[in-house]
Amino acid sequence: MTAPAPLDFAALLSSRARSMNASAIREILKVTQQPDVISFAGGLPAPELFPLDDVRSAAEAALDKYGPAALQYSTTEGHLPLREWIAAQAAIPAQNVQIVTGSQQGLDLLGKILISEGDTVLVEAPTYLGALQSFQPYGPRYVQLPTDEGGIDVDALAEILQTTGAKLLYAIPNFQNPTGRSLSAERRQKLVELTAQHGVLLIEDDPYGALRFSGEAAPSLYELGQRLWGDVNQNHVIYMSSFSKTLVPGLRDAWVQAAGPIIQKLIQAKQGADLHTPTLNQMIITELLPILPRQIETVKKAYGERAQHMLRRIGEQFPAGAQHTTPEGGMFLWITLPEGMNTTTMLERAVARKVAYVPGSPFFALGGGENTMRLSYSCATPEQIDRGIAALAQTIREELD
Amino acid sequence: MTAPAPLDFAALLSSRARSMNASAIREILKVTQQPDVISFAGGLPAPELFPLDDVRSAAEAALDKYGPAALQYSTTEGHLPLREWIAAQAAIPAQNVQIVTGSQQGLDLLGKILISEGDTVLVEAPTYLGALQSFQPYGPRYVQLPTDEGGIDVDALAEILQTTGAKLLYAIPNFQNPTGRSLSAERRQKLVELTAQHGVLLIEDDPYGALRFSGEAAPSLYELGQRLWGDVNQNHVIYMSSFSKTLVPGLRDAWVQAAGPIIQKLIQAKQGADLHTPTLNQMIITELLPILPRQIETVKKAYGERAQHMLRRIGEQFPAGAQHTTPEGGMFLWITLPEGMNTTTMLERAVARKVAYVPGSPFFALGGGENTMRLSYSCATPEQIDRGIAALAQTIREELD
Known part of the structure; x- marks a missing residue:
């Protein structure tokens, strides 16, 4: 032919x-x-x-401890000891923690399960370019939130929430990429309350929060959400963080913590996206936790x-x-x-x-x-x-x- | 509040x-x-x-050889020595090889870049469940292809192609999951020709092909596509394989080989999906290539x-x-x-x-x-x-x- x-x-x-x-x-x-x-x-x-030598030792320790299981398929939710450690930091159950293959995957999966074609998504102006890239294929209609030295202008947000039927707000409250700015403590409270009142899901992307070298830490949006709702499974804040900026990025280990109904859909979406985050990598990160501080x-x-x-x-x-x-x-x-x-x-x-x-x-x-x-x-x-x-x-x- | x-x-x-x-x-x-x-x-x-001990040595070798670069962010396309090795097996340029985080990611990304809501996708009856799960969020309309001991019934396919405006056919020609059946050599030729004539993209999912323990190997659909077109960048067959069944699955290393326009979109989709496949893992797999046979x-x-x-x-x-x-x-x-x-x-x-x-x-x-x-x-x-x-x-x- x-x-x-x-x-x-x-x-x-x-x-x-x-x-x-x-x-x-x-x-x-x-x-x-x-x-x-x-x-x-x-x-x-x-x-x-x-921590190159620590990674070397951690890899050896993981292979010694788990043997072939370190190289086998594993659960979509992620390595339980790692999920338990993350959960303990946030005082939530491990069931509310999903391991993802880098924060970028968290953004992709959240876009996939939350954004229908034409849904209004509120983002900071400016915001993380990679988030826009992850969300784009799912057809969001963006509305930009004005920002200043204190982060998102919450008064402007209050007005925007009156007039747009937004479903989702994406924010980076600590040392934002690209500006390096942080959201003030007072505005955090207001942001969490406003989005809750309007029934808007709030994605808090926090890869840098642990890397504060001056000033005072403010509570995370997730923590404020926990206080507001008093129930991990009602919290409308979806928190994401990563080991990429604190330990190493090349292993691609990050996580999402969220209410049960969000985690359940994330698991289903992740099954179709990559089955699970590499097994050995999650074990290496777990072995590295003692040196994290x-x-x-x-x-x-x-x-x-x-x-x-x-x-x-x-x-x-x-x-x-x-x-x-x-x-x-x-x-x-x-x-x-x-x-x-x-x-x-x-x-x-x-x-x-x-x-x-x-x-x-x-x-x-x-x-x-x-x-x-x-x-x-x-x-x-x-x-x-x-x-x-x-x-x-x-x-x-x-x-x- | x-x-x-x-x-x-x-x-x-x-x-x-x-x-x-x-x-x-x-x-x-x-x-x-x-x-x-x-x-x-x-x-x-x-x-x-x-090969637990070999993985241990390969991890050490990768960390020795590349140092911190083994743990740093890396390119979306994947580790070049690994892509070059894969490309050499198929006698194609490395630019036509994209590393993915397990074949499951390959399926997700191909679904994302190829399937618009309502597009007709032809699948074997039965087919790999995980492919259906990856494609589902992108809204395919499935048409089932009848199969028998020799795989897809190509005469039935010829009729189906006349009447459906199919865009994509997904097939597992070697030791199919779930049936263990293989597509006969004669039907392979016919499948490649029919889909080419009708302008239908053909995804060949081949995680098991290397694991033949009896009988005679038939050429891959990809290879037949290469012969038909005589140009890697016109080949309508998109080939996927993996190191999960030959080496280990827990490192999540697989690949897609395809025409340039497909690879270009895969790169963009993968940037939004997980930036890149874990760096160290790709290097470990590369170090393991000598023991692969x-x-x-x-x-x-x-x-x-x-x-x-x-x-x-x-x-x-x-x-x-x-x-x-x-x-x-x-x-x-x-x-x-x-x-x-x-x-x-x-x-x-x-x-x-x-x-x-x-x-x-x-x-x-x-x-x-x-x-x-x-x-x-x-x-x-x-x-x-x-x-x-x-x-x-x-x-x-x-x-x-």
């Missing part, structure tokens, strides 16, 4: 697939990955801080020093019109340049000066923020910060002129 | 989530997991054959002996009206009892006799097969086969009376 007419693959894609795009950041990172460019663009945890101290100290150093250099060298956030933890800070400037077109000139950042615009679900950028300090040495911020300051000054 | 009216979680689920159900097999397995029941119900690879020999030999023993006992003891398939590889065989019998209602009596199987009915997308059952021999000792088949034969005889 001779080959028939070639298939038109594009026409055979689902309508869902046609709405997907390559991650803007992924494309930007390709441009900036020249070896002599100092990149504040990535969002990677610092690899030199990874020490590791968190190490990471906090390093990131705190790097953030402080970057903020000092920005304060010294950036022109007066450039504003920056002052993160109390996490990996990112956010620069707002004077109105009318465009960080996307400026990036090429920055890279020519051997420094890179991520333009802020892709983090807005509905556009905006053309004059903003995200800087990551997590992987930067003092010397890289000195040179990189100097080059960036010069690029901005030139652009201003 | 006092708690407001409780949320109706069920009403907040997506319409997609409401179409999901707990896996029928999962529920059945719970019933059969009493310690004194001999279970032919599970579909697990034999854990005593896992030896391991395949070990597994084939064991499964071949177990299958033969089970078939012998079935031949000796099952009543004349019970038919069985004769698998040449893989982990499963399929029993068809006389019309009118019901293996679902019979299961309780079988479990009372301390033997378990999976009723065949859930493997039919549109129902049917009430008189069928799947037996797995992969984990059974000769003594368990002796006792279990005797108990099952007795249960069937009683039921027949």
Whole structure:
């Protein structure tokens, strides 16, 4: 047989697939990955801080303890000792904890079970790009929530909840990606109450919360939800966190804690998505739990020093019109340049000066923020910060002129 | 604030989530997991054959070789040395290989990028239950393809393709789960040609192909597609396989090989689904590749002996009206009892006799097969086969009376 007419693959894609795009950041990172460019663009945890020897020992310990069971299929819910440890931290039953293959999978599965085509989803402006990417195939209609230094503007939220039939609100209350901002304690209470009153599910994405290097911790939205309802199975807050930023990201271990009816559907969705999170990986993480407090101290100290150093250099060298956030933890800070400037077109000139950042615009679900950028300090040495911020300051000054 | 009216979680689920159900097999397995029941119900690879010491050494080697990079975020496409090895086996470029977190993720992502609500998807009757579960949230309309000892009835397929506007055909040509049947060489050629002529994408799911313990191998559908088109980027066959049945399942490493336009969308879908398959796991699998041929020999030999023993006992003891398939590889065989019998209602009596199987009915997308059952021999000792088949034969005889 001779080959028939070639298939038109594009026409055979689902309508869902046609709405997907390559991650803007992924494309930007390709441009900036020249070896002599100092990149504040990535969002990677610092690899030199990874507890490599502890992981080696933990892998051995898991294989010794569980034998072939460490390499066999396992339950969709996840490794019970790990779920029990997570549950104990939150004072909830292990049945309310679902292990996922990285927070990204948590976002995908929550999108799958919660978002019908056309459902209104409230997101911060700006918000985590990866969440938008996970939700997109399920057809959300986004409404952006205005934010300021204290996080989501809850007065604006109150009005928005009156007029939109929102079903879901997605928030990152601690050291938000991309801004580094945190939601104030008072606003947290208000956010939890408002969403509860309007029957809106509240996803709290908290990968960075453990990495506070200054200031005072506020209660999690989940904890406030627990206090409000007094019943883990009525709590409308769905909490997500991860071992990626505290231990290591490459094992892909994260979790969701939520009310029973949400967890039940998550289990069904995860069965169809990957059956279960890799068995050995969950056991390695469990074996690493005793070193977690020490590791968190190490990471906090390093990131705190790097953030402080970057903020000092920005304060010294950036022109007066450039504003920056002052993160109390996490990996990112956010620069707002004077109105009318465009960080996307400026990036090429920055890279020519051997420094890179991520333009802020892709983090807005509905556009905006053309004059903003995200800087990551997590992987930067003092010397890289000195040179990189100097080059960036010069690029901005030139652009201003 | 006092708690407001409780949320109706069920009403907040997506319409997609409401179409999901707990896996029928999962529920059945719970019933059969009493310690004194001999279970032919599970579909697990034999854990005593896992290369535990090799995995231990491979994990050490990967951590030594790559250091912190073994624990860092990595590319969505997957670990390049692993993709290159897979690509070399199929004589295609590495760009046409996407690593996935178990074949189950491959099915989910393919469903996501290919199936729009209401699209017609052709599946074997019976087919792999997990594929139905992965595809279901994307809203397929199934059409069942009749099968016999030689696999899909391609004459019936030719007629069905005339009358349905099918977009996708999902097939398991080697030692199919659940039947253990293989598609004959002649029908493979016809299947590839017919789907190409009608512009229908063909997913070839091949987790068991390497585990042939008797008979002659036929070319893969993918290979026939390559011959037909002479261009990897025009091939309408999407091939999936896995290291779960040959090495170990708990690391969740599998792959998809397909034309460029399909792979490009898979990458975007996978970014939103879990960013990437765990880094260390892909490196461990890569380190294990040198022992793969030896391991395949070990597994084939064991499964071949177990299958033969089970078939012998079935031949000796099952009543004349019970038919069985004769698998040449893989982990499963399929029993068809006389019309009118019901293996679902019979299961309780079988479990009372301390033997378990999976009723065949859930493997039919549109129902049917009430008189069928799947037996797995992969984990059974000769003594368990002796006792279990005797108990099952007795249960069937009683039921027949």
